[in-house]
Amino acid sequence: MKVDVAIAGGGLVGASLALALSSLKLKVVLIEAHPFGSTDQPSFDDRTTALSNGSRRIFQGIGVWPLLEREATPIRRIHVSDQGRFAFARIDAQEQNLQALGFVVINRIMGAALWRRLQEEAVAILAPAKVMSSELKDDGREITCEVGSEATVTVQAKLVIAADGARSIVRESAGIGSTTWDYGQHALVTNVFTQRFHDYVAYERFTPEGPIALLPMSEGRCGLIWTFTPDVAARMTGLADGAFLERLQQAFGFRLGRFTKVGSRQLYPLALTRADEHVAPRLAVVGNAAQALHPIAGQGFNLGLRDAASIAEVLADALAERRGDEEFDAGDGLLLERYREWRSADRQKIVGFTDGLVRLFSQPFGPVKLARNLGMLAFDLMPSAKDALSQLSLGAAGRIPRLARGAKL
Structure with missing residues (x-):
């Protein structure tokens, strides 16, 4: 099989990229280890994502939002606090002239x-x-895939994602290579x-045991992400529902009244993983393959989706610049360099x-706690700081992809 672009990985970011590229005159294949439509795909689980x-x-640009809109819960305000301390910080969508600061969607529905x-x-x-192997050839990369128990398929691609x-x-x-920092x-x-x-x-509350995030969901539910050391996490998972809710009540407080019911509990180890590079000859790296983040700020998937939108835009612009019947090379080194510079x-x-947030709110020392609480108070009084933080919804720095601005690819 010969293609312009082969995308290895059909999770949330890989599938989004395949859809973005489907509007271009390119031959694209999406390679996924799980059966098509299977709920076994690990990123299509019952975790929630703040978009x-x-x-x-x-x-919206790739036609997915109309299928999600009814299931998505808007975040109108964000409230950040530190257990046992005096300070808090708030961001309000209305003050930022936004319909919402973001939207909470269950990964399975996405x-x-x-x-x-x-x-x-x-x-x-x-x-x-x-995928069993990927080998660089003169004019592309050759991917060998195991299909079934015995059969193999070879994909020859100008560009592999x-x-x-x-x-x-x-x-x-x-x-x-990559570097991993285990947060323990x-x-x-x-x-x-x-x-x-x-x-x-949406609430973010920092406690001595670890941060608590409560995200608004449909049917009045809240998605809970509570971070612990591994041994405490195992004990918390094993608690009876009533005992667990009592511990949560003590840590979070009564801003939402009493916690009345809890669903099944799952554990996920947390680490920071960063690829040493975004590109190699005829290869681009996107999503968690490029960087896997702690969920404390809810930025990981959004950053990965911007990776996908950016490489799609690089290819779209290069196609538009092509002269006449000139053969298009999706894996050209100049295009990959554009992508690398853009995303850095x-x-x-x-x-x-x-x-930085993980490390700051993991510090147990009194002076550090006082400093971060004074910082939260200052933040709550400074509109300019809130404006800057709200811009994270589009990107932290550099050029914003057209799709993220609501324009066509």
């Missing part, structure tokens, strides 16, 4: 919408197919019901911002 306004526009759009656009999909997660086989086979934390993820309606407020500033600032 930024930029991500909403990207989904996955189903993406698969449906892939079918509608007749995107070529090779699934289930496990590594979208196969933090432990990307495709990225590593291209010689791009696990995220406990579940849904809870509360006595009072969440009123579309946004990536560096978002990674630094997220990692």
